[in-house]
Amino acid sequence: MLTEPADGEEPAFSQSINLFRRGQTVFPGGVTRATVDKDPNPIYMSRGEGAYLVDVDEARLLDLNNNFTTLLHGHGYEPILEAVSSLLSTGTCFSNPTKHEIALAELLTSRIPSVERIRFVNTGTEAVMFAIKAARAFTGRSAIARFAGAYHGAYDWAEAGxxxxxxxxxxRRIARLGYQGAPSAVANDVLVLDFNDADALEEALTVNAERLAAVLIDPMPSRAGLIEPAREFIDRLMTVADRHGILVIADEVLNLRQSFSGASARYGLTPDLLVAGKIIGGGFPIGAVGGSAKVMAVFGGDTRSPMVSQGGTFSANPVSMVAGRIAMEAATPAVFDRLEQQGVRLRAQLTATARKHNAPFSVTGAASLLRLHPKSEPPRSFAAAVQRPDELARMRFLCRFLRREGVLLPHDAAACLSTPMTDMDLDHVADAFDKFLTQHSFASQEAQP
Known part of the structure; x- marks a missing residue:
């Protein structure tokens, strides 16, 4: 069953169950995204309202997922609705450029320090793919380095490791491939490193320098535990990469929301290429690769054919461009400061509650992002963040409980805040967590609930 109510009464998820049965007749696995949480059924949504979701059975849930951190302003943000509604009657996509793509590009290049030039695509996966291709074309090398556990989309070389x-x-470390049947040669061109291990990083990059085009890094990898980068690690990365002519690609598809200028600026990273997505589309499909004018010239110049051809039928479509511009214009420094303060407050509340109950839970994250881990100590590495079977069960148990309390918490991904959330909303999350630990004792245990 979906949940284990304390009062013994099963909540009504009948419409979601029926829809899942229909989905199983047309989709492998019943859904059309591998990231959809099934426990054992997915919860189907009817609508979003600000900080909340309403499912098809009319249950109202505070949304700490926000479509995997995409919706900085929550659901149904009125300025975006108005702008997109006005735009729809004029056309949604053209083979020709529009002024809207220039406006969004001007905004992004003005606030992200490392981005002088930018190209738009449709997804974060595409952005990472083209960034890797750009690095290869610029350096004439084929291999990349990346960090274990970080998620960079579905490109073969981004999935490996x-x-x-x-x-x-x-x-030697042989990168685990993303799926059975993936070309084994991919693993030969992917060097897998450990996040925050500066000494091992320097040694590996030095030994492999002649074949490395780039180091691909998420400044705070969500799937690997949402662990903060050490300043020494970032400094060493920049120094060694520069010494050997290895480009640095910052994957900020998720973490651009960490500050007005993004995560790289927050942590002192100066990448040659930066990829973005999620919040820059205002709730519509988008991805972007940007960087220095010198490196971005591989995509084309006035006097020569591009070294890397990048197109896309829906790239820079006006709907995504307009929605993205409106969303980012509204994301002012004051907005980021408020989200930062709320994030600090909620992480502190959850941490204090876990300690009060002597419960095996801990919290990581920064700015408007957080991860609850079913572990007594916050993990400091990808290996430490991997959950044992009993920890997986404990986390699933918590998510079910919070759902009954009206909170939708991602099970194995970053939770995030949105601008319509109030302090009362966040207090509700903390209170629900406290209620869970009060009703279910885990004191001095690292065991299955």
Whole structure:
């Protein structure tokens, strides 16, 4: 069943169950995204209202997912609705450019320090893919380095190493491929490193410098635990990469929401290329790759053919461009400051509650992002963040309980805040967590609930 109500009464998810049965007749696995949470059924949504979702059975849930951190302003943000509604009658996509793409590009290049030039695509996966291609074209090298556990989309070379590596007899790390049947040669061109290990990073980049086009880094990888980067680690990365002519690609598809200028600026990282998505589309499909004018010239110049051809039927479509511009214009420094303060407050409340109950839960994150871990100590590495079966069960148990309390918490991904959330909303999350730990004792346990 979906939940285990304390009062023994099963909540009504009948419409979601019926819809899932229909979905199973047309979709492999019953849904059309692997990231949809099923427990064992997904919850189907009817509508979004500000900070809340309403499911097809009319249950109202505070949304701490926001479509995987995309919706900085929550659901149904009125300025975006008005702008897009006005735009629809004039056309939704053209083979020709529009002024709207220039306006969004001007906004982004004016506030992200490392981005002098930018190109728009449709997804974060595409943005990462083209950034890797750009680095290869610019350097003439094919291999990339990346960090175990970080998620960078569905491109073969971005997926390899997401789930870590296998140790070869000679001590080399062989990147785990993203799926069965993936070309084994992909693993040869992906060097898997450990996040925040500055010494190992320097050694690996130095030994492999002649074949490395780029280091792909998420400044605070969500899937790997939402762990803050150490300043020494970032400084060493920049120094060693510059020494060997290795480009640095910052994947900020998720983490651009960490500050007005993004996560790289927050942590002192100066990437050659930066990829973005999610919040820059205002709730519509988008991705972007940007960087220095020198490196971005591989996509084309006035006097020569591009070294990397980048198109896309719906790239820079006016709907995404207008929605993105409205969303980002509304994301002022004051807005980011408020989200930062709320994030600090909620993480502190959850941490204090876990300690009060001596419960095996901990919190990581920054700005408007957080991860609840079913572990007594916050993980400091991808290996430490991986959940054992009993921890997975404990986290699932918590998510079910919070759902009954009107809170939608991602099970194995970053939770996030949105601008329509109030302090009362966040207090409700903290109170629900306290209620959970009061009703279910985990004191001095690292065991299955």
């Amino acid at each position: 997401q789930n870590g590596f296998e140790a070869a007899p000679d001590g």
